[in-house]
Amino acid sequence: MDDERTSTTDPDEPMFFHRPVLRSEIIRVFAEVPAGTVIDATLGGGGHAEALLEAHPGLSILGLDRDADALRAASGRLARFGDRVVVVHTRFDRMAEVVRAQGIGTGPGNGVVGVLFDLGVSSPQFDRPDRGFSYRFDAPLDMRMDRTQRRTAADVLNTSAETELVRILREHGDEPNARRIARAIIAARPLATTGELVDVVRSALPAAVQRKKGHPAKRTFQALRIEVNDELAILPGTIDDAIDALEPGGRVAVVSYHSGEDRIAKDRLRTAARGGCTCPTQLPCVCGAEPAVRIVGRAIRPDEAEIAANPRAASARLRVGEKLDTHGHQESA
Numbered sequence: 001m002d003d004e005r006t007s008t009t010d011p012d013e014p015m016f017f018h019r020p021v022l023r024s025e026i027i028r029v030f031a032e033v034p035a036g037t038v039i040d041a042t043l044g045g046g047g048h049a050e051a052l053l054e055a056h057p058g059l060s061i062l063g064l065d066r067d068a069d070a071l072r073a074a075s076g077r078l079a080r081f082g083d084r085v086v087v088v089h090t091r092f093d094r095m096a097e098v099v100r101a102q103g104i105g106t107g108p109g110n111g112v113v114g115v116l117f118d119l120g121v122s123s124p125q126f127d128r129p130d131r132g133f134s135y136r137f138d139a140p141l142d143m144r145m146d147r148t149q150r151r152t153a154a155d156v157l158n159t160s161a162e163t164e165l166v167r168i169l170r171e172h173g174d175e176p177n178a179r180r181i182a183r184a185i186i187a188a189r190p191l192a193t194t195g196e197l198v199d200v201v202r203s204a205l206p207a208a209v210q211r212k213k214g215h216p217a218k219r220t221f222q223a224l225r226i227e228v229n230d231e232l233a234i235l236p237g238t239i240d241d242a243i244d245a246l247e248p249g250g251r252v253a254v255v256s257y258h259s260g261e262d263r264i265a266k267d268r269l270r271t272a273a274r275g276g277c278t279c280p281t282q283l284p285c286v287c288g289a290e291p292a293v294r295i296v297g298r299a300i301r302p303d304e305a306e307i308a309a310n311p312r313a314a315s316a317r318l319r320v321g322e323k324l325d326t327h328g329h330q331e332s333a
Contacts, residue, residue: 026051037061121145
């Protein structure tokens with residue numbers, strides 16, 4: 001369930017260094033798209049964007065990220081590519097309005113030919129104690145990817161009703177002891193630091209659970225972070241927006257790191273591949289739906305060599321869809 005996007009920050013590297021997961025596979029995914037703009041909807045430190053710009057001279061990047069630290073790092077890393085790169089501080093669910101504001105059009109060389117989502121949280125966010133994402137450090141309960149937003153992890157923990165805490169823990173963390181933990185949180189409120197939260201979670205779990213492999217608070221921290229940042233809530237509509245924005249022959253690629261993200265990516269791509277068809281799957285379509293994408297292959301996972309070099313990549317899955325023309329056919333080359 002480790003859903004961190006990048007490898008551990010090396011002390012000799014920049015604070016927001018981004019070693020991209022599935023780098024070679026992402027390069028191959030976008031090798032076949034027409035010339036135009038790829039939206040890197042989760043720019044991070046710019047690792048994937050840099051790889052695509054180096055490998056494919058016909059592509060430009062519109063990079064979006066809600067983390068201002070990430071954007072500063074990416075801007076420096078990608079500066080050598082000049083006007084082939086534009087970065088915008090925003091959540092990816094505002095993608096459509098950013099595309100309009102940037103004047104990105106349609107047609108050969110002018111349209112959106114790719115959208116990349118690298119979901120989860122990046123290692124620099126985990127590895128900086130002041131961000132409050134990690135149970136490894138005692139720090140304020142923050143967890144905001146965009147520190148201009150008001151609601152923090154402390155706000156969620158200290159104001160949510162028991163039923164809401166249970167929902168968060170179950171839906172976002174697959175936590176089997178959600179009710180125990182929720183009750184312990186309420187009994188211990190107010191909570192201010194990650195260390196306090198770890199102690200509360202430990203106190204709520206049976207000894208047998210605590211002896212299992214992995215940190216006992218891992219699921220709780222994941223669930224809380226997803227809730228603070230609305231990560232799953234905004235994802236389905238944004239994948240749909242990405243498909244709508246694509247030129248025929250363009251591709252959407254989604255790298256996910258836990259089951260909730262992957263279920264959403266799989267569902268939205270399958271729905272687009274059926275064109276929203278509501279007919280029974282065992283019968284021919286009679287509702288006139290036209291597929292918007294074709295699904296490109298099966299989900300791709302990192303190989304053993306990548307996992308050995310970057311253990312945080314182990315849970316990654318890549319799913320890809322290719323935009324079809326208005327008649328449901330693949331755009332000819």
